[in-house]
Amino acid sequence: MHTCSNCSxxxxxxxxxxxxxxxxxxxxxxxxxxxxxxTFCVNCGTVSNIRLTNPSMN
Known part of the structure; x- marks a missing residue:
């Protein structure tokens, strides 16, 4: 289970x-x-992950 680094x-x-x-x-x-x-914590809004939908940018 993943926990928020800001508010747990x-x-x-x-x-x-x-x-x-x-x-x-x-x-x-x-x-x-x-x-x-x-990807963000519903409780405090801290972003836990950022990713691109098209990493090759083609």
């Missing part, structure tokens, strides 16, 4: 940030990118 909570949810992150050096107008998924 044990319930987590995921949220998605739809604004795509881009690879450094590709510029703001690059077509490819990846959404960001955040």
């Amino acid at each position: 909570g044990t319930e987590f949810k995921e949220a998605i940030q739809y604004m795509k992150v881009k690879e450094v050096g590709k510029g703001k107008m690059a077509i490819n990118g990846s959404e960001v998924i955040l």
Whole structure:
């Protein structure tokens, strides 16, 4: 069981940030990118994990 490092909570949810992150050096107008998924503690909101939906950014 995973526990929150901030409040010791044990319930987590995921949220998605739809604004795509881009690879450094590709510029703001690059077509490819990846959404960001955040796993957070329901009790205090501390983010325990961040991952990309498209790590290859193709």
